[in-house]
Amino acid sequence: MKNSMSRRQFILAAGALAGSAVLAGCGGSSTSSSSTSTSTDSSSSSASASDDSYTLVKDGTLTVVAELGFAPFEYMNDQTGDPEGFDVDVINAVAEKMGLQCEYLPNQKFDTLVPLIKQGGKADVSIAAITITDVREESVDFSEPYLDSNQAIVAIKGSTETEATLNDASKQVVCQGGTTGNDWITENLPNATCVPVDDVTAALTGVQTGLYNAMVVDLPVAKYMLTNSFSDLDIIEEIATGEQYGIAISKDNPNLTKAVNKALEDMKSDGTMDSIETKWFGSTI
Amino acid sequence: MSHMHENAMTRGESHHTRCVPALALALSVALVLVATLALLPVSALAMTTNKATARPNEDGGSGVIGAMDTRLTWEGTVGDDEEVSSITLSLPEGATFDHASTRITVLDGLNRTSIDGTATSSGNSVDVQFSEGIPAGSLVRLEITNMQFPADGGDYVVSGGYTTADGQSHVLDDSAAITVIANTPLQAAVSWLDAQPWVAAWNSNPFLGMFFKPQLLLTSFASLFPGWLVCLGIVLACYPFAIVLGLAFAMLKTSRHKVLRAIAICYINLLRGTPLFLQIYIMFFGLPMVGINIDNNVLGVIVMAVNSSAYLAEIFRAGIQSIPQGQYEAAASLGMNGFQTMTSIILPQTVRRVIPTVTSDFITSYKDTSLLSSVGVMELMMFSKNLTTTTGNITPYMAAAIYYLIVTLPLIKVVGIIENNIARSERGGGPRPKRRAVAGASQQASKAEEELTASAEVSHVEAAKPAADVFAALSAPFVSHPTVDLGGVADGE
Amino acid sequence: MASKHRHSHGDVPVVPDALSAEEAANLAFASDQTLTKHHFTEGEHPIVRIEHLNKSFDETKVLRDVNLDVWPGEVVVVLGPSGSGKSTMLRCINLLETPTAGHILIEDQEITGQSKTDVNKLRREVGMVFQSFNLFPHLTAKQNVMIGQTKVLKRSKEDAEAEAMKQLTAVGLADRADFKPPQLSGGQQQRVAIARAVAMHPNVLLFDEPTSALDPELVRGVLDVIRDLAENSGMTMIVVTHEMDFAREVADRVVFMEDGVVVEQGVPEKVFDHPENARTAEFLGSIG
Helix, strand or coil: CHHHHHHHHHHHHHHCCCCCCCCEECCCCCCCCCHHHHHHHHHHHHHHCHHHCCCCCECCEEEEECCCEECCCEEECCCCCCEECHHHHHHHHHHHHHCCEEEECCCCCHHHHHHHHHHCCCCCEECCCCECCHHHHHHCEECCCCEEEEEEEEEECCCCCCHHHHCCCCCEEEEECCCHHHHHHHHHCCCCEEEEECCHHHHHHHHHHCCCCEEEEEHHHHHHHHHHCCCCEEEEEEEEEEEEECCEECCCCHHHHHHHHHHHHHHHHCCHHHHHHHHHHCCCC | CHHHHHHHHHHHHHHHCCCCCHHHHHHHHHHHHHHHHCCCCCCCCCCEEEEEEECCCCCCCCCCECCCCEEEEEEEECCCCCCEEEEEEECCECEECCCCEEEEEEEECCEEECCCEEEEEECCEEEEEEEEEECCCCEEEEEEEEEECCCCCEEECCEEEEEECCCCEEEECCCCCEEEECCCHHHHHHHHHHHCHHHHHHHHCHHHHHHCCHHHHHHHHHHHHHHHHHHHHHHHHHHHHHHHHHHHHHHHHCCCCHHHHHHHHHHHHHHHHCCHHHHHHHHHHHHHHCCCCCCHHHHHHHHHHHHHHHHHHHHHHHHHHCCCHHHHHHHHHCCCCHHHHHHHHHHHHHHHHHHHHHHHHHHHHHHHHHHHHHHCCCCHHHHHHHHHHHHCCCHHHHHHHHHHHHHHHHHHHHHHHHHHHHHHHHCCCCCCCCCCCCCCCHHHHHHHHHHHHHHHHHHHHHHHHHHHHHHHHHHCCCCCCCCCHHHHHHHCC | CHHHCCCCCCCCCCCCCCCCHHHHHHHHHHHHCCCCCCCCCCCCCCCEEEEEEEEEECCEEEEEEEEEEECCCCEEEEECCCCCCHHHHHHHHCCCCCCCEEEEEECCEECCCCCHHHHHHHHHHEEEECCCCCCCCCCCHHHHHHHHHHHCCCCCHHHHHHHHHHHHHHCCCHHHCCCCHHHCCHHHHHHHHHHHHHCCCCCEEEEECCCCCCCHHHHHHHHHHHHHHHHHCCCEEEEECCCHHHHHHHCCEEEEEECCEEEEEECHHHHHHCCCCHHHHHHHHHHC
16 A cells, blocks of 8 residues: 555656755845835835735745746756746846745646646746747736747757658657647647657657657757757757747736736836846847 | 730730730739749748648647637748738638637747737638738738638638738738538537536536536547547556566565575566656656667556556465465375466465455556656546646546546446455355255255254354455555555465 | 483484385284284285384474384374374375474385475375365365366366265265355365365375364264264275274274374273373373
């Protein structure tokens, strides 16, 4: 009986995969001393109309949930286990502008992020390279887009696969479950078998070992992973989707969306966004 | 083809514009040339249609169903020398863009150009006016959400036209056909549910709507079915192998040879001591790395069989060791050899004793096929995960739960029945054979009957007790894989 | 206690080689003539010879230098208090226990130290009825009686079935042929066990306390069956029991064992009525 419990426990553990089950702070840039610079925002909003107030899961804290396996957008630092990445810096800056602490929940599977925000009660926002789509907008609100992105088809180096050859019943194309890559495969490669898996590393490893013929994933992530871990893989096709990432926020909390948008706007105008982009992508986008 | 077309057009023009200067004639020829050349994919002279696709709207399936909301994605590239200010897309009669909303994406290479626009839909066409002209060479993507294809299935092409900044209208070449299937009875049932007030009331409860949305439950059942078959197929295919392997390793573990015992112990402990999830990962990612490529489903069967065999080996070993020593002695005293003793005395009794535990292990294995979803085996959890992902609703998981229960509940019941039967027969109950009519045995029979009634219960209390203990030990962990202590208890015999 | 034993020499007692068949037969005849009701015939050899049999379990010596000869057709009843080594001696005869030292010969064939196949062959010659019946619970009474015949003796199913019904009829259980052991009373089970052993037509039949596990009212039926076998089958039988009346009635010879040693043996009347040994007298007194 013990043994079978351990089987089940492992499944649970697998859900919170990378193991860091502790709440991780947002890293060095998060701050509590930002009250002076942001007090104007919050005080003005609360002064002008009480309707502008938003609710938070935890007072004074912006609780964030993400799938922390999507480098360079969000991933866990090997040593500290803290979340790092472009999105992490963005949400830290947003929280700072709002005069809030920023706190990450343990790692969640990507396809549970939108339902989790929709349900509410656990996290205030999710920032995880989530593309704004009509379907998702039925469940949650999105902030203004903070980054443009595209998709990529990744295959083993020297592969002769193309979008056309992949659209075949004998082909297995892997993706992270619930991503726009997932949607892209079902719509554009209807004949291939679409295999959604939980994390990018598992998917790319599968491509590397020949288990799958190709993977469809966000272009920046493909570039990053191929440079850093999967040098024997290649981007065989860049898919110009021009999709845009937004921060997912519950529909019950429209004022939080407004506040986040305000923060994003400030970040764009004061150069914060540019510096974060430069930090992670070498230039502004 | 293009030449004939050109000639026909030219002739037509010349009929009506006989007096027009030759320059104008040449211009119109050039225009027609441009229009026809646009048919060639490499042409960059005029706007080209790259592709048009529709988002599958068959719940859990990959089909595009007519008369149901879907999303049309049209993609085109602006010609080299033009600037596009509006695009009109049309579908055949029956399609509707009413209530649709359009998302505009303009890209220069991979970079997004911030151009907005307004879409006006009327019936089977939609007209998009851009806030500013789209520069030459740009990629334009129009995603039209909540549009519907005609109710009748068929292949539909997206046609249309565009206007350039200089006010000229052009015809767009037709897209490749989009295959649309007719509305299915299932979707009809869903539509019927959609219209029911009680369904709306039901769904307005956040919990019920999230976990037991009737429409989704219905479509989930249909679309999870193949996944259920895969689950059943995998566990049914793996189990015979698991039983044979398990029996073999049970024999090895009870062997007198140290090396054989050590092999069995390593095998069993390694497999029981590591999570199935890990074993699946190792097999699915490890084997291809060393150049062994096996079909996913077959590999799934292999992993499940190997994993289950370790648990079955322990069940069988405990079962074998729970058979009292007296049985071996009785067989030996008749002159049976080890093989005969095993096959005709020990194993038949073991089988009866382990059936409940083995059935429980089967239930566990059946449920554990869900772990194969993590490596892309298209089983029940995979289907329901996909469905939950696309719908943002938990109901598909509930449908999956029902599919699991369809199998597990009856089996659990069966385990209970078998347990009762075994317990009863070991206590001396159970069905009695019909009285045999043997001549000359009647006086003996009546005497025997007397003996039986006088003492059956009394004399069997002692004999039944150890058997019942063993049985309890064997069946106690029946909800899951039994543990080693089973063997320990059984050894007490 | 072990140190007092005169044969103890290290862990394994050293015993002389088995006697030659002729020598043994002569010696046995000389000693057994007065000890048994058996009717000796000219040139007869004992069917079972036990010479210097020693058996220990770990440190405990259970049998110490047991010597016994059993003649064809003789019914020997072994008596003695619990733990006297009676059952162990019996189990050594068909090698359910391996002797620590000494010799056992069946029909002048030494069985100790032989290979496994021969053990199985030997066991066809030596049947056994156990204290706890040890019927095969998954088989019917008839199948219990048949299985040894078909698997070991390779008899046809029909022959085996006929033999089984014959033996079941003999023990009065023909009408229970299709019952499974758990559906039978203890007495009935033991009678099926006897039928199972007899159906193999062994030369020697061993009974290991066949009635000890039975309720008193069931003992008689089983003893009747054994008595019938003893009187009519002509089979050699060694019976370990506590049933004194039965021993007196049926035995050709009574052997009294205590503490792993044969203390006294002789015809029942002599051992029961005029025991020579004080321990025998005490034991019989306590039982009687």
